[in-house]
Amino acid sequence: MNVLFICDEYPPGLHGGIGSITQSLARAIANQGHKVCVLGLYDNEYGAADFELDGKVKVWRLRYHMSWPHHELSYKIQRNLPFIIQKTLPAYKAYLSYLAFVEELVKKENIDVIEMADWNTCIYKIGINLPFPKLPIPIVLKFNGSKTYFNQELNRPLRKKWFDIDKAIFDRADSLVAASRYTADVNTQLYRSERPIDVLYNSIEIPAVITARPPENTFTAVFAGTLIEKKGIFSLMKAWNLVYAKEPRARLLIFGKGDTTAMKQLLQANVLDSVHFKGHQSKSTLLENFSKAALAIFPSYTEAFSLAPLESMSMACPTIFTVKSSGKEIIQEGKTGFLIDPDNIEQIAQKILMLIQDKDLQDQMGLAARNEVAAKFNIEGSAQDHIRYYDTAIKVFKSSHTTYE
DSSP, rough: OOEEEEEEEOSSSSOOOHHHHHHHHHHHHHHHOOEEEEEEEEOGGGGGGGGETTEEEEEEEEESSSOOOOTHHHHHHHHSOOOHHHHHHHHHHHHHHHHHHHHHHHHHHTTOOEEEOOHHHHHHHHHSSOOOOOOSEEEEEEOOOHHHHHHHHTOOOOHHHHHHHHHHHHHHHHHEEESSHEEEHHHHHHOOOOOOOOEEEBOOOSSSOOOOOGGTTEEEEEEESSGGGGGHHHHHHHHHHHHHHHHHOOEEESSSSSSSSHHHSOOTTTGGGGGEEEOOOHHHHHHHHHHHSSEEEEOSSSOSSSSSHHHHHHHHOOEEEEEEHHHHHHBBHHHHHHHOHHHHHHHHHHHHHHHHHHHHHHHHHHOOOOOOHHHHHBHHHHHHHHHHHHHHHHHHHHHOOSSSO
């Protein structure tokens, strides 16, 4: 089978969960003997090569912002234009070229199926709905969280502009799949749709070997994620004051990009030295820290299906995750981890203290978590599930498109 992933954050550039899962899935499918291509439209500032081979995976990165030498008159003129024009006009033109490239690539690489996420950075920046071209193959839309989805989850106004863009992608897709049952149900309600949305969980590579947790790290907690409100980082800061008051040996390592000023202001003066902001780090660094820590905590307000808890669990790190969104689909409460309400500061502190003060519970819960991830969220098994799903999508598409015009 020949698969094309549409992804605009494929590593090694700065990326989120969609980029990580696309890369892991693309590599796994390619390693199972299928042809895999990845295409995305990127800001010039993203970096990385315009074309590269990531192992057996072919990766194309098209660009959508102007990139003129600073000494040229045209560049100076462009810099004096209103920002909305600087942003929109080149992106609009680039997107039209990108759509043409999609059609060309489908023919050139003999693509059988396309998978794309419900988040499209370039279209959001343009703010104009540009429909995907009609193709002789199915498009599988995977729900990992759109603007409409997250606004709904955070009780923010559903702007018609973004809803119309997201709904157009929804309507264009030939098959629908979500990264969790929760996300599937929310999108069904959002679009008032009777179309079936299947579930293919995000999965990860399971490390073959894990090291024993050093005794000196049994009081260390780890948070990883963007430092924004929806990730629950502000709730964690408030809870950490309570944790430190009862366990002054406790240490918190925070990995992720974002301004730390507001977070530090939530910490009491005597607690500040126990919290260490590490910034954005590589995946290997995160996994190493998960393997050594007493626990990892992710008190999010909303997720589609977060990879970070799976990664910490795979390293036998006891994990505290949110009870909201897809939390219950990942964690078995009290067995493979703990689930908390991000608004319940006392509960967050209580669960952290339960783990940080009980080495036996750390070992027991960490092992159960690793076994759970290996059994249910292994990328190799997920790749096989995706291929079976694509095969069905192709058959359904062909049966309903006996003649392609």
